[in-house]
Every structure is written in C-alpha cells, then in structure tokens.
Amino acid sequence: MNKQIKVFAPATVANVACGFDVLGFALNEPGDEVILQTTDSNEVTLSKITGDGGKLPLDVSKNTAAAVIKHYLAHIGSRQGIDIQLHKRMPLGSGLGSSAASAVAGLFAVNELLGSPLTRAELLPFAMEGERIASGAAHADNVAPALLGGFVLVRSYNPLDIVSIPFPKDLVATVVHPQIEIRTEDARSILKKSILLKDAIQQWGNIGGLIAGLIQGDYDLIKRSLQDVIIEPVRSLLIPNFDKVKQAALESGALGCSISGSGPSIFALSNSLAIAGEIASAMRKELKVIGIDCDVYISPINNVGARVLGVQQEKGENLVFTHSSYAND
C-alpha cells in the first residue's frame, strides 16, 4: 500500500542588502513542487522533471532533490523506496534559491512520508548538503527560509545557529528576474576576500538596524538600514542597468532594493501590494529600455515555509489537497 505526497517549497531571497550570507526570506511564489511516492524497491528513483527546460540531470546522484533524499534515508537508516517527480515552478539560476527549493521540497516530502521523524530544523543540515552539491558551498541563507518561512538570520555556521526574525505583516516583496544568466561561481569570484574595516562597520550598523526594524515593525528604520556598501557595488556590475532599476524602485516607494542572492534577480521591499505593483512596473520599464525582458513576482513574505499540498493514502483514491487551487495541477 504505497503512499504519495505533494509538497511545495518556496523561492527565497538571500543576502537582503546588508545581510550577505546571513539573512534570507521566503516568498509565497514562485517555488518548486515535488511529488514523492513510496515504492516497493529499495531505490530512490527520479521519474520526471518538468519546468527545467531539460537543464537538470535525471541522474539520481547528480540531482539535488534526489541526492538529499538519499542522504536523508541513509541517515535515518531507512531502505524505503521512493520515486520523485520534480516540477520546477521557478526559474533556474535566477538568484531565487532554485536548488534550495528543490532540496527543501524533497526533504520535507520524504520526512512527511515517513511520519516526520525529524523536525524542520533538523532537516536543515541535509538541505545545506544539497546546496553543496548544487553550488559547491553549503549555504543556509536560502534553505533555512525555504524550510521555515519568514525572515531567517544565520547567526553562525559553526555551530549552525538559525534564528527566525519576526517581521511586520504588511511587508511585500517585488522581485524582477531579468532574462540574463549569471553563474553563481562568477558572482562569488568577483568578490574580494578582504574588505575595509570601515565598510564592515557600516554594514554591521545596517544589519543591526534592519533586524531591529523588522522585529519592531519600524518601516522607516528598515528603509534606512536596507543598504549594502560591500557586495552590491561589486555584483551589480554583472546586472545591466542595475542602478537605474534600483532607483526606479526607490522612487516608486520601495523601502529598499538590492540583488537577490547572487543575482541576476533584483528584489525590492515595500509595505503594500499596491506599491509593490508600482515598483514592479517601474523596474520592468528600466530593463525594457535596454531590451531585457523579465519575470516579475509580487509576494507577501511567506511565513510558512515548505508545506504539504496533498496526500494520497492509497492507490486509486482521489488526492485530498490542502490547497484546492493545486487540485487539478
């Protein structure tokens, strides 16, 4: 009697201006869906990937979601057979945590299928392992918000210390994904290994201010603090017209605007859906001027993280979805 589960894990914005490598937040959409099914074999198989334009490997050892599921099963000592279907509902290589969404969706799904032996927080190291497979570095600033939702501070990597940061409920993200490609490796290698102490001081003033502003719901403080004097000035060189896109966002009422993850996506935060829409139009326009198309996402901050969309207990029965909008997916 095999079981099937459908899980969604959201796209995430990492770095968040002054929070390079330590802060991220989750979007309601886009994100990834996985459908996991228990099988009678002892194998992890990957039967289907959609939405990736044929770019992702079907090879179980190379696919992030499959690899983390195998790692998870070995850790808990299970020989359960699992078949994976991965439906990418978000762009790859966009700076929106695509590999994190796949890894988190897969892990959350397999953990649910097996009766939740691990907590969300305990799943985190496995998801980070997925990041290592995908990009060579076990970052937590995408996987942690994808798993837990909300704003997440990675206070420390060694030992791993993840802190959920309360935030004002009206906060909305506008994200534009320009149709250009930046490799994560390039975005990393453009950064210098050393920075000026005086710049670092500015940055920790801003991260302190941003955390205080988020917790206290002080939009003005959030606005003053959403500045990155270290990473953005370098990485923005890789994104055509970045300065004008940012300026357009700020002039449309954004609290702040910076690069999402390692780019090329650009995010802006604001405190209403209406303003978020205006920001989106203004940003899109500045990319259009130089002939670059973009995807646009407008989303409140996702306070849930990965979630179950539906479970099918026995073969042949109807799927019972927790969100009816996904029923006919």
Added chain:
Amino acid sequence: MNKQIKVFAPATVANVACGFDVLGFALNEPGDEVILQTTDSNEVTLSKITGDGGKLPLDVSKNTAAAVIKHYLAHIGSRQGIDIQLHKRMPLGSGLGSSAASAVAGLFAVNELLGSPLTRAELLPFAMEGERIASGAAHADNVAPALLGGFVLVRSYNPLDIVSIPFPKDLVATVVHPQIEIRTEDARSILKKSILLKDAIQQWGNIGGLIAGLIQGDYDLIKRSLQDVIIEPVRSLLIPNFDKVKQAALESGALGCSISGSGPSIFALSNSLAIAGEIASAMRKELKVIGIDCDVYISPINNVGARVLGVQQEKGENLVFTHSSYAND
C-alpha cells in the same frame, strides 16, 4: 540672579563584543558630575576639577566639557557666562567613556540651565565634537548611551542615525578596570584597516543575533551572539591575562565578556546581580594572580542617561536635589 545646576552623566561600555563602533550601553555608575553656574561675564570658565589626579587641563580650550559648552553656546547664539566645576567620579583612560561622560554632563547641564532649547538627540553632535577633541575621532558609541541611556545602536555616521535598542530589564553589567594604561591611539593603531570578508560575515551574524536577543529578551541568543572575532583577538593582546579573565567570567555565568571600548576595562553581562557579583570576584582573582589590581563596578543597565541631580535657583538658597544621596556631596 544666577542659577546653578548639578548633572550626572554615566560611564558607558562601547563596542559590546560584536558591535565595534556601532553599539554601546550606559552604566548606573560610575560617571561624572558637573556643577554649572551662570555668571555675569560673557565667558566660559573652569574653576575646579576634582578626581582626575591633576591630569586634565584647566585650560578652557583644551578641556572637553568646557570646549563643548563653548561650542554649544556659539551654536545657539548665547553669550551667557558659565562657570564649570567638573568632578570626575570615574577613572580616566579606562575604556569606560570618561571624555564622553564629561562632555555629555557639561552639555546636558548647560542646555538645562538655558531652558532646554535642544533635545537630547540634538545635543549628540556637540558631544561627538567633544570626542574629537579628546581622541581625534568623533565617535558616538559612548556619547549616545551616556546621553540617552540604555543600549544604543549607531546605525550610521553619515547621516548620523542613532537607534535605541530595547533590552531585558534584568541585564546587569560587571566591569573590571585593571590598573594598567592603554592609550586610545595605541588601541586604534593595533587594528588592521582590512579584514577578511568571512570574519565580517561572522560578525554581522552576531550583531544581528545580539540585537534580536536584546529586543526579544532572549538571554540564550544574547549569549550565543556576544562574540567578537575581529577586534577582541587583536586588542586583547594589550590586556595581560585577558583570556583567563574572560574564561573566569564565562565560567561564573556571564552571558558574554569582552573589552570595554578600547580597554583596558573588561565587561561581562549577566542576568542577575548575584551572578554579576560572582563574575566580579572571579575576574578580579585572575588579575590578582598576575599582580594587577582593579576597580570593579556592578551595575544594571542605565536606562536614563544624563540626569539632573539638583538645581539651585538663587544664591543663598538651599540646593534642592532630586537624589538625596548627593545632597552632601
């Protein structure tokens, strides 16, 4: 009809581990007292300094308190004559914001004498000017908490942006001041102008965690975050037996322990007066071992900042003090 006012401004702990140059807090004691009296001349005079062991200049142009008062009077266009008595009730060159306490006490007093034309926040730039006179750099991380009380984040210097950070009310500071001398200039010059990006990332994780812990009253998070991987490892070389003093504090229940300002004072934070006392004994013992005496201060966080101790409206009348303990001072 001349008027006299007595004002106290507290000692302060700047840097606060991971908050180099951006975070400070105020103590209840020690601190400085000034007595200001209006005079019939147009001059600012400095008639008396006590408690400085003869180290501070009586020259009005060189004394920090006198200089900032002159600067203040010029700014508001007043030719009021003022005589100053400065009573140092705290050690000089201790890393506890001695010059900040003098400047803030003087400014707060003259502003009160003249009917408070400026707010506390508006006095801040004048107090920073005092820091420039005293140490060559217009730092705000001592003067801001001395003026405003509590924990203060200097989010930005340009423009100046000072953010008061709520904190749990049980927080207590233990401060030991070893009887050795470190010049602020030496403590500055030992620092490198560049730091590793990976160290900076750790630091902004910790400052984010500390701010979140303070606001949310999460002692465990405060404890995990009170770490300085950049400044303390370098500056602690100037303080004999620092590592053992710190270890003793932590083993006695301190949430964290680091250098106060540019040293040589060492502060520890805890969440009860009883623990703070045990920490003090343990720290003192580790200094005693190598033959160094120290002053010890145990103080809840001062949430008031500079305050009026007493006002005398007319010559000959009795002083009416707001705190009777100071009446016979």
